[in-house]
Amino acid sequence: MAEKQLRILVTGAGRGIGRSIVDQLKKNPLQHKIAVTARTESELTAAVAGATGETLVIPADATDSAVPQKIIDTVISQWGGIDAIFLNAGEAQVLPIEQTTDDVWNHILNLNTTAPMRFLRSATPQMKEQKFGRVIVIASIAGLMGEGFVTAYTASKHAVIGLVRSAAVELQKYGITVNALCPGYVDTPMLTKGLEVSAQRTGKTINELREVLAAKQPGGRLLTADEVAEAALSFIDSDGTGQALWLDAATKKFY
Ligand SMILES: NC(=O)c1ccc[n+]([C@@H]2O[C@H](COP(=O)([O-])OP(=O)(O)OC[C@H]3O[C@@H](n4cnc5c(N)ncnc54)[C@H](OP(=O)(O)O)[C@@H]3O)[C@@H](O)[C@H]2O)c1
Structure with missing residues (x-):
């Protein structure tokens, strides 16, 4: 991973893939500063336990429109900047399309697409000033292909990949990369x-x-959460941008 210590935010860090990202960051000898967010404080506290570098635990609901800006502001005010963001918090609801109510649709789009956009938007001014940023969205192969009974989820992941591709083009000249990882079932x-x-x-x-x-x-x-975390962390060292990288148990050696 990077040669210098980084200030890193991980969303959805309490369990699953986000927790594995934090676990792997904690092992890095550079002692990266790690900020974690999700709604369940006890899981966040457990996630950062044993970290040797500085940590910040920020319990919050990412679907609240004011939250992403507040979290980014907190990290920047504590640490003077923010270098990398893993936009991982997400949810799926398994439902036939005729039971996919407006509430379900809006909730899934809000969490999986709009919240990542707000985090990215809030971090952009600081990252532009620093002329460095790494933004990694944990999307899904549901962002690249269709699957039944998850229409809202699939639409949200296709949309977040659109966000990644557009932002990558816009921000490349500022040293900011924006990439999506698209795992199969984890x-x-x-x-x-x-x-x-x-x-x-x-x-x-x-x-x-x-x-x-x-x-x-x-x-x-x-896939295991650790495999996904390892692939996600590989974007930190890469200058590549605008990618939506397919990840499954067969391809995992080739990211
Ligand atoms: N598992 C898979 O098969 C798979 C495959 C491809 C992609 N993905 C993607 O990978 C990401 C992580 O998935 P996972 O399987 O690790 O999920 P998970 O085990 O359910 O963990 C989700 C994390 O997101 C947080 N979260 C959920 N709703 C939130 C909200 N409203 N505000 C803030 N945080 C919230 C959860 O904490 P709280 O509930 O405490 O808030 C938790 O820490 C998601 O974006 C998912 O779409 C998963």
């Missing part, structure tokens, strides 16, 4: 929650459904 609490809903709809067990998902993925298995 073994996290989000996946288990989705499987519980699918089990009710299909009558299959969670284990049966887990095996179906694993078998249909290239590589024949689910």
